[in-house]
Amino acid sequence: MPTLADIHTEADIKLLIDSFYDKVNQDELLAPIFNGVAHVNWATHLPTMYDFWSSLLLGTGRYRGRPFPKHLPLPVDATHFQRWLTLFRATVDEHFAGPKADEAKQRALSIATVFEYRIRQYNSLSIL
Numbered sequence: 001m002p003t004l005a006d007i008h009t010e011a012d013i014k015l016l017i018d019s020f021y022d023k024v025n026q027d028e029l030l031a032p033i034f035n036g037v038a039h040v041n042w043a044t045h046l047p048t049m050y051d052f053w054s055s056l057l058l059g060t061g062r063y064r065g066r067p068f069p070k071h072l073p074l075p076v077d078a079t080h081f082q083r084w085l086t087l088f089r090a091t092v093d094e095h096f097a098g099p100k101a102d103e104a105k106q107r108a109l110s111i112a113t114v115f116e117y118r119i120r121q122y123n124s125l126s127i128l
Ligand code: HEM
Pocket: 030, 033, 034, 038, 039, 040, 041, 045, 048, 049, 052, 065, 066, 067, 070, 071, 074, 076, 080, 081, 084, 107, 108, 111, 112, 115
């Protein structure tokens, strides 16, 4: 089996993100959230996600948004975040190996954990 290379370039980021959202779009749990609930415009969302991961992993500083507010109104819970992480890790492992690949999986886990926690807190408060 050929040895996989690490994540180094913008082309690597694009491959990672395109492959990941291909999986998301075929997933019976996540695809309805992205397409049915949020009506995501993929032509603009994908470039935003290239910028986001390029900032995190290559330090380019291209992403300047605030991702959390976009997630707060979504009907998602821990099950959705677990699936998201499973697909993301599988995508990284299919294409890359090395410190940056490990960092990508670690950053995804940290952010997903915070998002899930904050959404859960918000939803429990909003029914009081
Ligand atoms: C249950 C899991 C998740 C779902 C269903 C979800 C869904 C979405 C949706 C619907 C959007 C809005 C797209 C649009 O602008 O139309 C979005 C944006 C975004 N998501 Fe997620 N997401 C999830 C998890 C994550 C995680 C774990 C991360 C980070 C590791 C992340 C990072 C982002 C970023 C950076 C944006 C762009 C925000 C902006 O427009 O600046 N998402 N997501």
